[in-house]
Amino acid sequence: MKKAMPLRELLPLLGMTVSAFIFNTSEFMPIGLLTDIAAAFHITEAQAGMLITAYSWVVTLLSLPLMILACRMDFKKLLLGTVGLFGICQILSAVSPNFTVLLLSRLGVACAHAIFWSIASPMAVRLVSEEHRSFALSMIVTGTSVAMIFGLPLGRMIGLTVGWRMTFASVAVVAFIVLFYMSALFPKLPGSQSFTLTQLPELFKNPVLMGLYGITFLFATAYYTGYSYIDPFLQQVAGMPAGLITLALTVFGVAGLLGSFLFSKFYDRMRYSFIQMALLGITLSLLLLSPASVSSWAVIALCVLWGICATAFNVAFQSETIKASSESASAVAMSIFSGIFNLGIGCGTWLGGTVCTYGSIAWIGFAGGIVGVIAAVGFCLVLAPNMKRAK
Structure with missing residues (x-):
């Protein structure tokens, strides 16, 4: 005890x-x-x-x-x-x-x-x-x-x-x-x-770790293509009032706690399926964002799915990063994970801003969803097989 x-x-x-x-x-x-x-x-x-x-x-x-x-x-x-x-x-x-x-x-x-x-x-x-x-x-x-x-x-x-x-x-x-x-x-x-720079090649020779970093980058890019502009999207496209926008963002965050709970309950028993479902949920949330904007409550329901899957994916990939690296290098591996995640945030925000400038803010979900599809396919065809071989 x-x-x-x-x-x-x-x-x-x-x-x-x-x-x-x-x-x-x-x-x-x-x-x-x-x-x-x-x-x-x-x-x-x-x-x-x-x-x-x-x-x-x-x-x-x-x-x-x-x-x-x-x-x-x-x-x-x-x-x-x-x-x-x-x-x-x-x-x-x-x-x-x-x-x-x-x-x-x-x-x-x-x-x-x-x-x-x-x-x-x-x-x-x-x-x-x-x-x-x-x-x-x-x-x-x-x-x-x-x-x-x-x-x-x-x-x-x-x-x-x-x-x-x-x-x-x-x-x-x-x-x-x-x-x-x-x-x-x-x-x-x-x-x-x-930890010295001379030890970095050991990390970069790890195929599972490199795959985790690649999918993390794609996930963060997809996610923030839509999420970075969610406030103006909800105002301009969904036509939601200020109070309802605040509610939607709060619901999004609360749903994240549910994603963390689901991770603790199911991840160890179904690692690969869990990640696949999280990626699929994020991708669907982005692709359906514009169609759902005809109803404020449909958007809020979508925020629940989006929040659950985003947190579930993030916690799962942090866990996988620690598993894929040695104990002495785990802190540096997580630091690289954080850096790559933030690179994805920047690229997603840039992509969303480009879509807003040269297209329409209504399209940000479609743009992010396309990147999400690439991430899901990359996980299923490349990363998951490498993870299974490394067990």
Whole structure:
């Protein structure tokens, strides 16, 4: 029987969970505020979408090198510096006089994001005793899931009530509260053994890992082709009022928790079928987005399916990435996973913006759905056979 987690482990872990919440809330906030930000600076939604694209590409470029550097540093100092940078850049976002300054401040947040998600899981595991490591990792995932449920719609509600600038300011306040909390309660935690670039070829020679990265990129591209512009889509195409849009985004996040629950119940028994169903559900959600827009409730029902499958896929592929890599390289493998996922976010946002600019915002679901079909076929024909041979 497991012993209860002592407070010296639980309290800093709670701080890490709240940190995960605000970092992911911040990443997705511009999605719910895109229309208001575009209007404030007299630009198009596609131009405002650069806040998401540039952010994700910075994370893509910096995740791996920062992970390698982070291995050599005291984790507490690194964490406090990261949260401090995050909070300062949120303030700069709130007071930005023009779109260029807002974009630069978001790039600063992206740098903090790249560092945080390179060290979050290793730190959480090292904070606790071995018997509580699974719980520690689940707490980090919980912070991310709660951000999807409440963070994005809460940010949008703040933006609708007192303006989008106050949304960034509110996140800054929480960040500085977390900073002071962690400075008092987080223990000294020396960096782990360094990982060098000379060890990377071993990862890149792993066919299963390369397949996981490839499908992850396609999934994220498909997903964010539609999701990055879901707010203006629901306004302009589905004709939904502000309150119903907030409800749809909330339902999307809550459905994600159900996806996480289904993962815990069924994944070990049906790994390949589980991933296939998740990819199929995401692809169908995107392809049916425009046809469903004739009914607000049909769109909300589609958001339920979309949210379930997106979270289920994400958790499953993180699990597969850890399984496919050695224990010593798992943190770097996850860092690369994060970078590739964010590359997909940037490409998806760019693709969706291109569709909006040169076509119609009503087509974003079709564009994302085509990429989703490629991902599903790639998994069934290439990755799944490699995974079975590697068992």
